[in-house]
Amino acid sequence: MAERVLVGAGVGNGVGIGPVFRVIDRNQRELSSAIGSRHNLSVIRAAIDAVADEIEQASGREDVDAVMSALGMMLRDASLLEQVKARLADGVSADRAIRGAFAQFARSLASLGGYFAERSDDLVALAEKVIDTLAGVDEVQLPTTPYVLVTDNLSPMVASKLDPAIVRAVITRTGTPTSHTGIVLRSVKIPSVVGVNAIDLLVDGVDVLVDASSGQIFVEPSAEELENYSRAEVFDEVLPPIAVGELPVTVLANLGSSAEAVAAHRVGAQGVGLFRTELLFLGRQDPPTLDEQVLEYTRLLSQFEGQRVVVRVLDTDTDKPLPFLFTAGSGKYANRGFQVLLANQSILDTQLEALSIAQNNVPNSDLWVMAPMVVTASEANEFARSAKAHGIRNIGIMVEVPELVEVLDGALEQIDFVSIGTNDLAQYTLGKNRHGVGAEISDARDPRVVSLIRRVVEVANGRKIPVGVCGEAAADLESSKLFVELGVDSLSASPALIPALRESLKRLL
Known part of the structure; x- marks a missing residue:
């Protein structure tokens, strides 16, 4: 892997x-004092106009031309030049005056929210282009x-x-x-x-x-991953939605943001089997607010009305450092999975509350919420209690460690569905490095791993609880056939891999 x-x-x-x-x-690059001394307001105005003229040149593509026209209007806004003038009057260098003025203009756009906020980042790159023009940088x-x-x-x-x-x-x-x-x-x-x-x-x-x-x-993708994706590279067709009963299992999409919903619909996915919420939290010193999360989850659910959407609450590990979280646990599962959220209850409560509000914002939504890497039955029960307290209707857990399989019946007492994460389950079961060294997608077909998956399906079936697979192996054509034979109810994969997967599954009927 x-x-x-x-x-x-x-x-x-x-x-x-x-x-x-x-x-x-090159944000830290500064113009030399010799060059900077020649950059008065009229020279800077000329540089801004030159950049505006360049980006407004027709591209021949209507949607791109519309973007360029909008950027040109932003550059020619009189308030932008006034901000530059004010900073020059304070004695700052030309490059700092430009960056400061563009940053202030970007903040003004961001404060408007919606359409304007999402375009404020464009000004950062435009500021650098203006500075390059002044400095004669190629x-x-x-x-x-x-x-x-x-x-x-x-x-x-x-x-x-x-x-x-x-x-x-x-x-x-x-x-x-x-x-x-x-x-x-x-x-x-x-x-x-x-x-x-x-x-x-x-x-x-x-x-x-x-x-x-x-x-x-x-x-550094593995040979198996390259093989899996070799079929996806050339696929550019819009497929009809997968009909109920068309395939032996439900086929869902793995997504990381609401913007990726379009890709899921292009390949006919029947919903979302894994929505990774980490992107909302990464790169921040403080956790996202309730309102920020409600907006993203509402956007997601509104694009899948009437379809299942499985959201995984925050999953963190050493690859995803989050400075606002307390550490938790020890040994091989230290700072991994649901135990981290138990040590940061306010983070979990805010996320569950945001999901509940989004669920109510989209009346026809079918929201399923699951906890990552649950290790014990008590963790599963604690998550169920927290989720129910916030009004979550469909509550699940991920099976990613062999220890949980041993106590699974007790862990499912208050649980509505199970999702198997084959990557971690295989690596922890086989004692391999979870960061890829020696690990392969085909490890999910190792008899020791297959035995655990079979046991999960048996226990879940006994409680009439659906079981899905959302790890990389779900899209592996050979592994997916095995999962269907074992009795899983759904497979969830990257949208890019769904076309080949659905064709393979059709042959099993």
């Missing part, structure tokens, strides 16, 4: 594979052979010039799927993942697999 998997918000529905090319953030020379572009931020202007035949994918630290840059990347059909807090782990030349449909980045 991959060395590690990074997460962000997916833009588009494709898959890109290639070596990383890093464009270093654009970064990009490779002429296929690569994956990794950068802190990307302007819509640069995004519109990228060649999809060379740029296999884009990864950024900042931005949202609905920003102007996101719109342009979607238009030029370059698979992208934005808002990736951990891009510093990506160095030049390392191979990555970028799945825009699920917001995942596989670092």
